[in-house]
Amino acid sequence: MLGPLDFGIVEKDELDRDIDKLRNILQDSIKELEKSGDGEQLIKDVKELLLAETPSERTPEFMEKFIEKVSSLSNESALRISRTLSHCLNLANVAEQTHLIRSVKNLESEEEGVLKFSCEDIFKQLIEAGVEPDRIYKALTEQSIELVLTAHPTQMMRRTLITKNNHIGEALEGLSNKSQSSRDRKDWEDQLRREISGSWLTDEIRRNKPTPLEEAQGGFSILEQNLWRTLPKFMKVLDRTCFKYTGKNLPLGFTNIKFGSWMGGDRDGNDNVNSKVTKQVSYFSRWIAASLFYKEIDALLFELSMVRMTPELAEAALKAQERRNTNRPKPVLTLYKEFGGGSGIPEREGYRILLAEMRDKMLLTKKHYEDLIGGQTPPPDHDDDDIYHTAKQVLDPLLLCYDSLISVGAIDVANGRLIDVIRQLNCFGLTLSKLDIRQESTRHSEVLDAITNYLGIGSYLSWNEKERQEFLIRELESKRPLVPKDLPCNARVQEVLDTFRMAAELPAESLGAYVISMCQNPSDILAVELLQKESGNKFPQRVAPLFEMIDDLERAPQTMEQLYSIKWYKDRINGSQEIMLGYSDSSKDSGRLTSSWSLYKAQEILTKLSDKHGVKLTLFHGRGGTIGRGGAPTYLAIQSQPGGSINGRLRVTEQGEMITAHYGQPGVAFRSIEVYTTATLQQTLLPPPPPSDHWREIMDELSSVSGKKYRSIVRGNENFVRYFRASTPERELSHLNIGSRPQKRNVSGGIESLRAIPWIFAFTQTRLILPAWLGVAEALEAAKEKGYTNDLKEMYKSWPYFQTTIDLIEMVLMKADPLIAARYNDLLVPFELQSLGKEMIGLLNKTVSSILSLTNHSTLQQDNKLLQHFIAIRRSYLDPLNYIQAEVLRRLRSNHVEAQNPILVDILIISINGLAAGLRNTG
Structure with a gap:
């Protein structure tokens, strides 16, 4: 989660002026577009429902009258008002993001200005801290960061509206340029009005559930x-x-950032993702990559017109020319001419001759994947040499061009577009983003059980862990095949087998990790390795166990210790291991505080264990956007990890709405990858010291008390599930169509079967946000009773992990609102359960008091004036939307109203969209 902290300071007056400007344009648009004066009335109705930004000004008498107004709204009026409020909140987001980007540019343009967490800032800090330049250079050039875009369904806004918001931000940025002409200013003003009017006339509701391929297309568009x-x-x-700062340039083509994807590969609990979908997504990503590289090579072809070259390049060009002039029946020359090329390149222009052949071949590569996407098989005379399969095939001739230009003194030319393309190849490859496959561990066990039963050697599922491991290792070491081609099996088993066979057939470099969710034992990892072997995969994926529940995290070191002790496995990983840590389910399991500490300890132990076995460990952090799912401002999230656990290697998920928030605009995307780079570099070279044994004891106590309190309510109170479903819009989330994945793993289950996203999402909508803080007050209170008050304050002051944990809880509490949560409780919860709701609201207030006492703040986020300002701007629009949503839920659930009343459903969806935008979080 990229936050204001990651950007620096913004001028509040300018921000307020821009927000007012956008809202005034929206009002004008509504007045013009709504028929016969309805627009004027709508603006009046909205203004009457706006609430004071400061909660203390909302007296009981005022709120009583306000609630009467909301209750008396017709469905049609509630719909129109909700749309207006939602649009206002979206426009506020656009203005804020534009100003954050502008603040970066303004500070960078100042002679003495150094932007916080920028490359300049962190390199300077490292040198001043006494880190030798050679150490900085080594750490940077060994750095490996992979950002994995997932299809987790938390992006509420349609892509159409995201694009319009980007255009609005672009116009705002254009208007900030003081040196432009009045004509240019008028063009930007016109664009603002055009895009805002267009947004108002656009249906903000996603009417159909996206397919996995459509989800992937959304991620590809960002890339x-x-x-x-x-x-x-x-x-x-x-x-x-x-x-x-080091006196050395980066190695040629070096990129520390790469991108991965789960879109079209994450089949955990989502039967809509199958082997055919994964294959199509993989082909589609290669088609986009080929299209992009075709354009880049085409541009290079016309840019590199030089005639000076090295003998090596001249020889390569001569061979390329000979290949072009052969009579082999290839469509290269035909396609080249058809797409605007020609054969009249002078022989002296060796760079162009070489690049012309590359461009033709990339065009054929693009066409090849177009045919595969369309279901066409390659023609009988198809020659694999006609297309590119690996990035190295493209990289080698580009490096030859680069070396030649450097040799003849054209250094500036070499370090222009050419080096950019080389870096793009090293970052994106020919796949744009490597696709992970994720599947739940029991699905692999089912396959192996079908195999062992068919072969008559027993039931794999009935074997204990020792028996399973012995069988798997024996088969992994065996040279004979195990799985018969005609294995009789059900559709579930067949789909898993089809996935492994499909993965074996895909081009090299297409796939990233194979992630095993709900991984609990060494056999879960070995099972995947065996199924890869049996599929005949010559380039097997690295296998990453995902440890997510608290018990799994505690067992993770034992699991990995056993694996590292198996010779076959140690040889297979060749000194490198990836382990994924699940933030969402561990938090849902035992609460935010217990989850956070369990993850911290697991990272420490797994890092030491890997070091002991000589294994280079990469931890894959499965973070969500919200605090309750591990979200945090990027810099803080990285700096608060245990020292030595990152060591220059980081893999992290970017989920749902956070993909747009982090990479939806070029300026924000630049800042996002910059902060990932600098925070990782600083954490590697200046890691935080380990906490003292006494602090660990206190954290163990806090975790234990917090987890017990959380579970006593969420799992121990027999009425909690009923209360949760009554007090939140959880039951109605199925209307949202925000992802291809089902809302539950098990449709008939309770809290344990509910996915972490709707669990957090539903409580965020009601402003109770219970999963992020439940159990914290009791933990802090118990610590104080044991005389740890001064220790807690010292921990908060001096321990990055603890400070970040408390600050993030404080940030969540700032977005919570007990008065609004009480309205949902009063209006929607059956009378016999309302006391439970009042207890939760009481615990929320108690948690606020506990946090303020620890931080010595008089108000929440007292020192974060920028965040306070952002939230204050939204409150007058957010809060009435909450009250309307609660009323709409009451009407939807009323016995006197048709449950699927389309207007009410639309109001609900729009209110959910607006609240998600205003709170800057969904799941």
Whole structure:
């Protein structure tokens, strides 16, 4: 979660002026677009429902009259008012994001200005801290960060509206340029009005559930439109800063950032993702990559017109020319001419001759994947040499061009577009983003059980862990096949087998990790390795166990210790291991505080264990956007990890709405990858010291008390599930169509079967946000009773992990609202359960008091004036939307109203969208 902290300071007056400007344009648009004066009345109705920003001004008498107004709204009026409030909140977000980007540019343009967490800032800090330049250079060039875009369904806004918001932000940014002409200003003003009017006339509701392929297309659009250009720009800045402080340029083509994806590969609990979908997504990503590289090579072809070259390049060009002139029946020359090329390149222009052949071949590669996407098989005379399969095939001739240009003195030319393309190849490869496959561990066990039963050697599912491991290792070491081609099995087993066979058939470099969710034992990892072997995969995926529940996290070291002790496995991983840590389910399991501490300890132990066995460990952090799912401002999230656990290697998920928030605009995308780079570099070279044994004892106590309190309510109170479903819009979330994945793993189950996203999402909507703080007050109170008050304050002051944990809880509490949560309780919860709701609201107030006492703050986030300002701007629009939503839920659930009343459903969806935008979090 990228926050204001990651950007620096913004001028509040300018922000307020821009928000007012956008809202005034919206009002004007509504007045013009709504028929016969209805627009004027709508604006009046909205203004009458706006609430004071300061809760203390909302007296009981005032709120009583306000609630009467909301209750008396017709469905039609509630719909129109909700739309207006939602649009206002979206426009506020656009203005804020634009100003955050502008604050970065303004500070960078100042002669003495150094942006916090920028490359300049962190390199300077490292040098001042006494870190030798050679150590900085080594740490940077060994750095590996992979950002994995997931299809987790938390992006509420339609892509159409996201695009319009980007255009609004672009116009705002254009208007901030003081040096432009009045004509240009008028163009930007017109664009603002056009896009805001267009947004008002656009249906903000996603009417159909997206397919996995459509989810993937959304992720690819971010990569193609923003990150493709941003990455080489960032690498130039990083290279200049590196040279300034270490005296060395980055290695040729080096990129510390790569991108992965789960879109079209995450089949955990989602039967809509199958082997055919994964294959299509993989082909689609290669088609986009080929299209992008075709354009880049085409541009290079016309840019590199030089005639001076090395003998090596001249020889390569001569061979390329000979290949072009052969009579082999290839469509290269035909396609080249058809797409605007020609054969009249002078022989002296060796760069162009070489690049012309590359461009033709990339065009054929693009066409090849177009055919595969369309279901066409390659023609009988198809020659694999006609297309590119690996990034190295493209990289080698580009490096030859680069070396030649450097040799003849054209250094500036070499370090222009050419080095950008080389870096894009090293970052994106020919796949744009490598696709992970994720599947739940029991699905693999089912496959192996079907195999062992068919072969008559027993039931795999009935074997204990020792028996399973012995069988798996024996088969992994065996040279004979195990799985018969005609294995009789059910559809579930067949789909898993089809997935492994499909993965074996995909081009090399298409796939990333194979992630095993709900991983509990060594056999869960070995099972995947065996199924990869049996599928005939010549380039098997690395296997990453995902430890997510508290018990799994505690068993993780034992599981990995056993694996590292198996010779076959140690040889297989070749000194490198990836382990994924689940933030969402561990938090849902035992609460935020217990989850956080369990994850911290697991990272420490797994890091030491891997070091002991000589294994280079990469921890894959499965963070969500909200605090309750591990979300945090990027810099704080990285700095608060245990020292030594990152060590230059980081893999992290970017989920749902956070993909747009972090990478939806080029300026934000640049800042996001910059902060990932600098925070990782600083954490690697200046890691935080380990906590003292006494602090660990206190954290163990806090975790124990917090977890017990959380579970006593969420799992121990027999009425809690009923209360949760009555007090929140959890039951109605199925109307949202925000993802291809089902809302529950098990449709008939309770809290344990509910996915972490709707669990957090529903409580966030009601402003109770219970999963992020439940159990914290009791933990802090118990610690104080044991005389740990001064210790807690010292921990908060001096321990990055503890400070970040408390600050994030405080941030969540700032977004919570007990008065609004009480309205949902009064209006929606059956009378016999309302006392439970009042207890939860009482615990919320108690938690606020406990946190303020620990931080010595008089108000929540007292020192974060920027965040306070952001939230204050939203309150007058957010809060009435909450009251309307509660009323709409009452009407939807009323015995006197048709449950699927389309107007009420639309109001509910719009209110959910607006609240998600205003709170800047969904799941």
